[in-house]
Amino acid sequence: MTKDKLIQKWLQDDLNPQELEAFKALEDYDALMKLSEGLKHFKAPKFDEKGVFEQISKTISQKPVQKPKTSWLKPVLRIAALLAICFSVYYYTTTLTTDVSTLTTEKTTITLPDHSEVTLNAKSQISYKKKQWKDTRKLTLEGEAYFKVEKGSKFSVETSFGTITVLGTQFLVENRNGIFEVICYEGSVKVTSGIADKILKPGDQFLVLDGKLITKEKEESSAPAWLQNESVFKSMPYKYVLNELERQYQVRFDAQNINSNRLFTGRFVHNDLNLALKAITIPLNIEYTTKNGLIVLHDK
Structure with a gap:
């Protein structure tokens, strides 16, 4: 050397x-x-x-x-x-920036310099300055991540849609493909965006779909379901369900023949593609076939 x-x-x-x-x-x-x-x-x-x-x-x-x-x-x-x-x-x-990212089907947990933890869902990335972390606890996020923040100075998560600030808490942030969601599981979270500013308490959600603020009921779970390899949806447009399944299984859908804006409530697992496909199609009376590497959806 x-x-x-x-x-x-x-x-x-x-x-x-x-x-x-x-x-x-x-x-x-x-x-x-x-x-x-x-x-x-x-x-x-x-x-x-x-x-x-x-x-x-x-x-x-x-x-x-x-x-x-x-x-x-x-x-x-x-x-x-x-x-x-x-x-x-x-x-x-x-001044060097540390980048951590996940691929399709991949999740990972990292420990930040202050011992806070970040778990990234599939196809997500965070960036932060390790050498400056003691003075400024700030990172940027693209995708979806679950945070367990140690108490201390202000902790900020910056996204293209808005900024989330906390002192010490557990929360989820998703920012991609027309969806911006923040769920507070512990402590309190302040969300600052161009649409609205809001302070979230445990169970509160902040959801924006395609630029519109959506009212959501209280979240009863203590952590995101995807930490246990399962995706859960409550009255979500079907296109977001398909996007998430693509990230978890590295597949592609052709949804031209169905109404992908219809609402879906349900769940799918991350370790069995056939079971996952049945879970998201049977409740909506949708059938699927495979053609040229695509999963083609059509109504029954």
């Missing part, structure tokens, strides 16, 4: 035992240890690398260089270059 790579991993606190020994063997190890204390108080946005190099060059050019005394130039320039590398890597690592 190159020296620069070792230095970068050291700044990220990401050296394994073998890499740590290699890092300690670097000839610049002592200098780097001295720099580490200074870097703790360094404010990256104020550092001007170009200005530092110009000042060093100007200082050097103003003094006549005598050949017998040039031995000091190499260490000075070397330290200046090392500082530039360290400051650049420091700035890069502190």
